[in-house]
Structure formats: C-alpha cells, structure tokens
Amino acid sequence: MKANYIYFLLVLFSVKANAQDDTGVSDHVLSNLEQYAANHQKEIVYLQTSKGIYETEEAVWFKGYVLDSQLLVPSLMSKTLFVQLIEDKTDKSVWEEKYEIEAGFVDGHLYLNDSLRAGSYTLAAYSTHSLYEGTNVFHGVRKLEILKNIKHKQKREPVKNDSTLNFNTFPEGGDLVSGIQSRLAFKAENSKGVPVDVSGVLYENNVPLVKFKSAHDGMGSFLFLPNSLSRYHIQLTDPLSNKTYDLPQVLPGGKTLRLLKKTKDQAVFKVSQTANLKEETIYLKVETRGVIYNVAIGRLKRDLIIKIPLKDIPSGIARVTLFDENIKPQAERLMYVNSHRKLTIRAVLDKSEYQARDKAVLKLRVTDQNNKPVIAHLGLGVFDKLYQNELDPKNIMTHYYLSAQLKGNINNPTYYFNEANKNREDALNLLLLTQGWRRYIRGEPSLKEGSKQIKPLLSDSITGVIHLEKKTKRPKISGQQVVMVFASDSLRDKDIMMTDPKGFFIINHKHLKMGEKGYVYVKPMTPEKPKYVIDIKDPSFDIISSNRKKAPISYPLSKLKDKAREQETEPFIVSNELNQLEEIVLSTNKKQVFRDKYLGRLDSLAKLEMNSDYVGIPCGTLNCQAHSNDKSKKPIEGKVYYYMEGFKWNDKRNAYTITGSGYLKYQYPELTESYLLKKFNLKMLKGFYGKREFYEPVYDKEDQINGFPDYRNTLLWKPDIITNEKGEADIIFYCSDINTKFIGIVEGVGLSAEGLLGTGSFEFFVGKRK
Template identity: 55%
Template structure:
C-alpha cells in the first residue's frame, strides 16, 4: 500500500484531459501546488486516525441452544483493508434483540488481525433474534455514528421452531418515502440533468413504481423504477417553468423537484470501466471561462487530481489503475478551490480475490469423506496467499434473511451511512444489471452518506475520542492510608494463573503505584483467570484496585449509535424450509453445561481458589467440637461436662443440626463455662464462618485480585471415519460438518481440506470468505448432497 502521506507520489503525475469545446481538442497539465492543496483537504483529516473495521464471520446463520457458536473476526485497516496489528483485544457481546439484554460478553485475543472465537449457547436462552457484536480500541470510539461490526443470528430451542421461515414477500404497499436526487448536487437550467429517485415503504423496504414528470402541469416524460424502488430520468429543465412528479398509483400526491438554478455547473458520469471513469462537465454559457479541478479519492486517500479550463463543456478521463475496489468520491472544484459538485462512483469491482472452492463430487453417502480443493487468484489470474474462513453446514441452518458477507460489509456497509437493501445483489455476477443498479444506489444514497466525505470526516474528528484500551489500569496502595503509615518506595506486583506450569510476571509500578495489565498478561490467563498479588509485607497492608469496566463503557456508548445492518431481500413468495424426504433428527441428546452454585454464590470455577479455600479451612483456628453422648442425631456443641462425653467427640459439620446448652438467662453455654448448671437445650444449625467464604471473601483474605484473561480457544470437533468406525452404532447428529477459521493458501494460491459427513442426509452448504495481505477480499459458496442408501 502506498503511504497516505506521500500525496505527490499518488496524485501529482501528468493526467491527460480531453478538453472539448465544440470541435476543439487540447490538453492540460496539473499544477503541483494546487493539487497538493486539494489533496490535503481530505487527507489531512485521516492522517492520524489509524482506524480499523471489524467483520464477523460465523459458522452458520441459525443455531440451537446447547451448541457452540463459532466465529472468526477480521480486524482490517479501515483504509487499506489489510489485516491490522493495532489492537490486541476484541470485546465480544451476544445481545438478545427483543430485550437488548447482553447474554454473553468476553475478551478475545486478536492475532495479526484475526480472531478465532467460540461461545456456548446455554439452554436458558430464549428462541429469537440475537446480535453478535464486536468492538476494539481502534474500531469503536466516541463520536462514531454508525455501527457495523455485528452479525444478526437466529437462536432456537430446536430447529423445528424455524421449519417455516417467515420472509418478507414482495407486495404492493403504500409509499412512505419518495425522494429525488440530482446527479452532482444541483439542477441547472438549460443543461441536461440526470435525476435519480428512490421509493420506500414504512419498513424501509423498496417499492416498485411508475410515474410521470410534469412541466407546468403537462406530462412530458414517463418513467419507472428499475431496481429496488430506484430509477432515474434525464431531461433539460427550465428555471422559468414548474416541475413535479406524480406516481401512477398515487396521482393525488405531487412530488416537487429540487430547486432549479438559473446558472451553474453540472458534473455527469459518462462511463465507468476497468481503466477510466469518464466525466462530462458542463456550465452555463453566461459563466466566465475558468480553471476547474476534479479530485478522485477513495477511503480518504486521494488517487488523482485533474485540471482543465472549462469554457462550456469539458470531458475528463480519470485513470483507475491504482484505485482499489470500492466507492470513490469525485469532487469538482472551481478556480477558487471551492467544491461545486460531487459524485460517488463504484470502481474496479474486478479487483478482488477470486475464491474457487470445489468438492470432489456432488453426492455423498453418510459418514463419507469430503475432499475440498481451494484455489485463490487475483484479477490477473495470479495465485494469492490468503487468510480464509470456512464453514460447512446443513442448509436448514442458513439464515435466508441475511445477505451480508465480507464484500458487502467492507465495500458498502462500512463506506456508506444508512441501511442498504440486499447488498449481495451488487456482487452477484449472475445479475447482469448489477453495475447499473449499484450506480443507482450511490446516486440515491448521496455523497453526504459517504463515510470518507470531507464533511463527515470533519465532524468525526471533532468528536473523536478512544475509550477502549488494550491494557487495564491498576493501582497498588495502602489499604488504610494515613500520615503515620509510610508508603513503600518500590511497589511490586506479581501476575500469575492457577496453572503452575504457566509463566508469571513480576513488575514494579510507577512512583504512584500505577501499573498496566496488557495483552501479554491476558494471554497468560487464557481459558481462566489472572491473579494479582502485592509483593509486600503483611503490615502495613497494601491492596490492589483494578479499573476494568470496558463492557460498561461499551453498553453506555452503543446506545448512542445507529445499527447499520443490511435489509433482507424480498421474495416473490414465502420460502418453505421444511426438508421433504430428508431425515429429521428430533430429540437429539446433548450434554448440559455443568454449573456449580450455592446459596451464597460460592462458585469456585478455578482450582486455585479451591486450594485457597482448603487452606482457609485449615487455618481457621476453630476449636469447636460436638459430643455424641446424646446420640449421633443429637450432637451437643462444645459440651462442658467432660465426664459426660468421655472423649466421644468430633469436629462439627458445617450446616448440620446441633444441640446447644442454655444458661440461666438463656445464654448459650460452652467450654468457657466449665461445670456450670444448664437450664435447657436448643437446636441450631451450625455455621462456620471459615467454611463459607465467597470468592470475594476468599480473595480478600489472601489479598488477591482476580480478573479474566482472554476467553480461551477451542478446537472444532471433527469426526473421522475409517473401515471400523464407520459402522459405529452411536448416531452422528452434526449439522455443522466443518469449521476452520485459519485456512492459509500456499504460494500457488491453493489449499486442501478433508472432512466427514454425519448421519444427516440432506443438502449442505459451504461458505468461504477471506482477505489477502494486500487487502483484496473474496467470497465463494458451494453445495453438495448427503444421502443414505435405503
């Protein structure tokens, strides 16, 4: 990737312009100083921001409770889309959509821009829609308006709950919104203008429309939408006339056009191919000849600036060779370097990873091995080393309401503010009109919705502030500070885990007792907990305080952002997702997760705490005993009548019923009252304070702080069948046959994987996504059938 600071290397080269004034043709050369100034207007706003974008790929779209949810996180540089090393922690939440309740949150390790994660879906989860959301210090910040790092999922008690998937169907609905958009920004009298439009219903879904354009109440042009409620019309307006639009089914409603300016300049896209984007610039004849400048920038990086002298009309060809795939913003400046027109275009859709995944055949028997070959190339058919994630699952678990993939996420959703309908349409090569449809999307979305627009960048900079961190701040100080107590001059903290074989770290705080727990420490505590202990004498007592509340900050901040998730595609009819003759596996036996609890929330999840608990009991100094003179069912607590029990005693059991002796005033007698008379008995439940320490009490007793490390990785289970195990009578109910988040192709762009089918005979889908080291993205899917001979 070229440095975004090296403006002259990217921009300041000779750009040939075709300058057309009637039949005259001439050429012009850019001025380096002016080009620098125009480039700086946008690049200075992104120079120091170093932001990342996060994408989540999951093993499938629909899950059942009591199974694992597998996911891969892509943390890519927001400009280059190259895997980023800026952040080390990915904060992940699972949120129930209906209640907006967080049901899971953990910290995961980011390794070289990727996260290999999973979480267990407890049976306590209700059936419904959930959101898996991810945050990092460099992708989620104060001032962010739209949040994209999420994946919508369906979680069900049983897949039968989703037998019939309810998908919104295409039907006539009232139009809640009809908007028109002028190409370039302004309508100018006497110049041919292109007007785009979009019609939506109350749910934000597109509505197919037809209508007429009226001039002074006389119809002059018929039009209709061509894709997703969008379309365009071309005409030459007159500022002295009045114009409005009437839709065929809504004739009583007049939609006014934008203001028509008596004079001005219009920017029009003529063509857009793999080599050039060609524009026509036209101005009113009454405006004096002037220099104009055309800047093309993508994701905050300026790739070219063209200059020409505009008399009446000018044709400009901008080279696209160095521009990456995605949305580019073209801005027209006048001689005073003031923006007078803007246009979004989509460029170089061919610059991507061509991912080809081929199974060795289309039909398999149950438990048969599947061999998959993967080939990755670039647009020049050259092999590419790529980092890929692959999931293979029963088609019944595919979320047909979700059209999001790695291409739509990075190239559209994270580049445009606002919701996009069915973004996958624009990347499906089977749709021959996808380029024209994508151009309509950009016309109707508007350049002010482009994330990298100058106005948006300026506003973002004004509010930008990071609040998540890859380190956790701690403070070591006196438990009871006072003037008489002398602070340690050198304060030392030890960080360790329950596993004695794992490394530990001992470090010195700063002079104020402040220290940081970093990603290295969290790595030590992976799959468990970290323990922090002051390395100091018992007196004066020093304690550790930890400021670790990232999820509280996230929960507060996410209430202020707008969720930016694609709208699902409308279907011509409802989709019946029932298997026809395929095998249905009901009443699948799954192991429940084991959770140990008690009335006092005494939950020892870590063997280290269990060891400390045992030490606390041994060190309790408890002298209590019970005598069994009254029989094993009536043990007497601390009986003072020595000749009564004759040594037939034992240690009392926590929680057991014991008999106590009552004194004259009903006080309880014990060993401190030898040979005294007693006046009765009473039964009580014996409680030993040292036998019921909670986690917090136990940690306080041993002067420790405990915190979670990274949530641990887990290997996806893969069944392997040979001549012996293929006849194993134990049923195989796997609906996810394969999940591998870290497939890396070799220098030939190739990789191979093998996996085995389960006992479910149905159709299976494989989805593979990934990124190269150069920031190219790719996506592919494949299908095969598993059957059982009868």
C-alpha cells in the same frame, strides 16, 4: 446553444507525491484533503459464523476479520475483540467476552445457554480502532436466529410492501444548476426500507416534461435541463397517487459534475459551470476508502471533459469530489470501480453425494482476477442447509465493499456481485447515485471538520492505581510501587511490574492472554502496614452498551421473493432427552461454586484460617471441650460428627455434664468472592475468553458400522485455513448420520497488499448407509 467542450490534458498527482507550487495545489492542501480519513475509523470488523440458525445448548462458532479500513488488509493495530450477543427483542446483552486478535483475525465460540429465549439475536464485535467517539452507525454485526429446537423453525418471509411510500430524488453531483443538463436519480421504498417499483412524470410549470420508471429495486434516473425560473414537481402514475413531490431547489448558478462513461480502464467526467461564472482552476479529487489516488487539475470556462485512469484504484466505491480554486467542494459523485478485482474461491468435493459417516475430501483453490494463485486466509463452515438463514444477505464482500461504505440498509446487496445478473453494473450505479453527497457548509474551508481529532472509545489495556487504603499520619511511601499480575496457575504465568511515581500501572493484552483459562489477578507487593490497595475496573462493555444505544445497526435487507419457496427437506429432529455431546454441563449441590481454580484454592485456605472448629482427639467429637488440648484436627466438609451442647465441668474437672447432643453433617461457612478478594488484597479481571477446538470425528470402517449415533448438523468449522503458494488447500471431514442436503460456505481475504476479498459455496447430499 451547443456546449463547447474543452479537452484538457490532466495533471495527476499521487497522494504521496509533492505538488508543485505553480500548480496551485500545495502540500498543505493535499494534507487537508487526507486529514478527514486519517482521523476516522481505522478498522472494520466482519463476523463470519459457522451457520445462521442455532439451537440453545449449542456453541456459536465465529471468525472475526479485523481489516484496515482503507486498504482492506489484516490490521495489526488492535489486540482485543469485544463481543456481545444482544437479544433483539429486549436490546440487552446476554453475553460479553473479550477475544484475542492475532494478526487481524479472531476465531472463537460462545455457548448458548438453555435459559435463552428463542428469537432473533445480534452478534456484535468491536475492536479498539473500530469504535470512535461520535460513531453514528455500527457495522460489525451478524444477525442470528436462536431456537429451542429446529422443529420450531418458521418459514419466515422477507419484509413485504406496505401502504407507505417514501419517494426521494437525488441530483447527480449534489445540486441542480440552471441551464446545465443534469441527471436526476430517484428511489422509492416503503416504511421498512423495502424498494417499491414506480413510474411517473416530471412536470415543468404543470406541463408534462419527462416520463420515467424505476430500473432496479425502486431506483432509476433521467436527464433534463433545469431552469431556476421554472417550477418542477413529480407525480407517480404507478402506484397511482394524487401526491406530488417537489424537486430540490434549482440554483441560478454554480458547477456540476456528471459521469458520462465508465469502462474497465477509465472514467469520463463532464464538469460544467454557468456562463456568469469566471474562468478558474478546478480540482477533481478521487479517493477510495479515504485514500486519495488522483487529483486532476484543469481550467474550467464552461465545460471540461476529464478522464480518470482507474488502473491503480483498488476495487470498491470511489468518491470523486469537485473543488473550486479556493479548495471548496462544489459537487461529489460516487462510482464503483474495478469490480472484477476479487478472489475467486473454487471448492471441489471428491463426490456429489455421500453416505452417512463417509469421508469427504474438499479441495479449495483461490485465484485473483488474472487467474493467478493467491495466498489467502479463509473461514469455512459446512452444515445442514436447514440451518441456513435464507434471509441474511450479508457476506464479506457486501460488508466491506458496500455496507461499511454507504449509509442506510442496502437491499439485497449480493445482487451487485452476482455475475449472472447482467445489469448489475447499471444497478450498482443507481445505488450510488441515490446516496446523495456530503453537504458541506457553503463558505467554510473544505474539510475543516475533518481536521478534528476523534477519540477511540476502547483500549487494549486497562489502567489501575495503587494507593493507601486509609488516611494515615505516617508519611506516604514515595516512589514507585511493585505490582504482581498473575493467572490462575500463578506458578506458570506471572509478571512483576513497577508503577509510575503516582502509583499508576497498565494491564495490557499480554496479561489478558494469561487469563484465557479463567481470570487475571492483580496484587500489590507492598508492606502489610500501612496497607496499600489497588483500584482497577474494566469499563469496556459499559462504554460499548452506552454508545451502542446512540447509533443504529447497519444491516442489509433481504430480497423479496416472488416465486414459491424452495422445497426444504424434512428436518432431522433430535430428541431433547438425548445427549448430543455438544457441551458438558456439570451440576452440584454446593451453594458456592468458584469457576476459577485459584479462587477455589483461596476459598479452602481462608476456611482453614478463619475456622476455629476442631475434632477432639481421640473421641472424634466436634469441638469436644473435654479434649481441647489438641485442636489440630479439622472437620471434613460433608462428614457427620457427634456434638454436645451445654458442656459443663464438675468442680474437680474429672467429669462433665451436657444439656443435649446429636449428629450433624458438617458444612464450612460460605465465603463470597468479594470477601476472598478483599481478604487476600486482590483484584480480579476477566482475561481473553479461552479457545476450544471444534470437534471433528474420524471414522474408520468399523466405527462407521458401530458406535454411538452422530447427530452433528455442523460437520466442519475451520476458521484458519491458509492456502499455499499455489492458492490451494485440502480439507478432510466426515459426514454424520443425518441424511439431508448440506451446504458449505467459504469466505476470506488475500494476504497480499491488494486487499482482495472473496466468497464461495458448495452443496452435497448425505444419504443412508447402504
């Protein structure tokens, strides 16, 4: 029977608007719909690195974008970025440091020690509002290849197909309902998650019903009319297999949701229900990244056409959920909207080819979808193309718009943002169709679980407590105590604070900033007796490591390459014997070396206080008992002294005898870090890891001819570019002596409230100086 279509004038409610009582949607209902997003991840971290492949004894330069998870604008909530470098083979962290987040951005570096093994590593970052209790997947990561030398770079191929085939079907909206024409999407992949193109046949009661084949990356869809009294199965014809795949259960009654059409301005949905259900009010909620933008209300008898305006919805994945009159979810559909809204980053060099040590002038221009200039915060790396990780398909757009919003590892996500791919919109629709929908428990109030508060696992501050070292019969000093927090240069950076009445105090991000050149020290400013001590520990990385093992890392898969690999230029190999001046490493013969200047001063002070050794005056003998009246002269470490053994005075003390003598090179006793901290009643905490300036040489004409060889494979790392009101920024850098093809990659976010993201790239060649 031909369906009767009802065209209903929608009542659309903004999230911030108050719904009227007679509509059936109360403020309480809207509040419940928003509660789930309000209680979950508030920030998403993205890492951009100066290149994709590194050699040991290099610095990894990175930029962290800490954006509001809903609006995709720089977040001002978190002040600390916790960074780990994890060796993939052992799943162990080989580097852990804290970095300061400034207005939603971080730029930092970490040094790759020569002791690191070559292989695949993961750079992972967490802010205090991006890691929560129950987090089931980590997104803020960047895969890196670390080599001993670039000559060991292997021509790695992407993961290839294997004999395992996983084939799954996904009814649009979530369920197949008897008597309602439905779209069934499917996805085929191997055991590694690599897509497999397939074709096959849908059978109804063992009779062929629909032929189908995949349209993109093993995904496809088709329409059919399900019947709850029939039996359905799928059999693949390519690759040919005798295995059959059953369809999800066909419900005898219920509601369905289908996307009929989507244009730049609107999306058209069809809501249907079986004839045995009564007419009722239904609600269609549209949200993007947890923010509700529309709630459409209509009366559903059999079929209802609903048109959703898209103008005010930001770019990204919109989640459309159908609710019945009791505000219970019935179906859900993902769609990608406003893909044209993004930053366009144009990078124009003054030349296409340069000579060694030439000056390069780069002009960046950033515009929005209407070609209007945008003030944007950009990160730019320019490096030898040989150091590009070709199998890393992640960029800032795929990260925030897809990976952080969907489950699983997406194959080749950059495909969906490349305008050269004419079918990218249809392919993206298939990607979202094969995501399924959140399975709510039937009969439970909608989004009931969303009302549960979730707990952040990390904090920008560290809690300490001051207390008596030992139990004593003396009455405990009552009231607040005084604590001093200071950095290595205690005369420059210090803070005196009061504890609460129970002795608790807080070390905040401002204190950690004091320690950018080393450590932060905490000392109780209390009387010597009875002795008070401080208990304080930073458990941040223990918490991260414990929770990281409970959840997988989400990372996109690279594209399978059918054609021959692009011809690479011969790598420029720098001998391991040459000093590249990337880092300065000092070595010493001393057994004990204190990195922090303040602790070094305490070491010297403690040695003087505890050391009873002296040099006799005027004889210069070490611990000379014949000249023991003046012990003020202390021995100098490393100096050779004469000493006597078995010293004994004669009866009248006018002569003495010895049993032996000799010469020794004087060494003070070795004092451990823990000894010094205990002796001076201190606690030591790591501060934020200090910043370092990226080295950029400036050559004049004379320097271009003479001077030391310049073997830089990274010509520029600039993480803090901010365009002007015209959306422009001018950048100058100088080429090195390496004759090869270089690539520049620029990414960034607009600083307006729209939350626009963008990426761009450029290439150029550097030849030998003529």
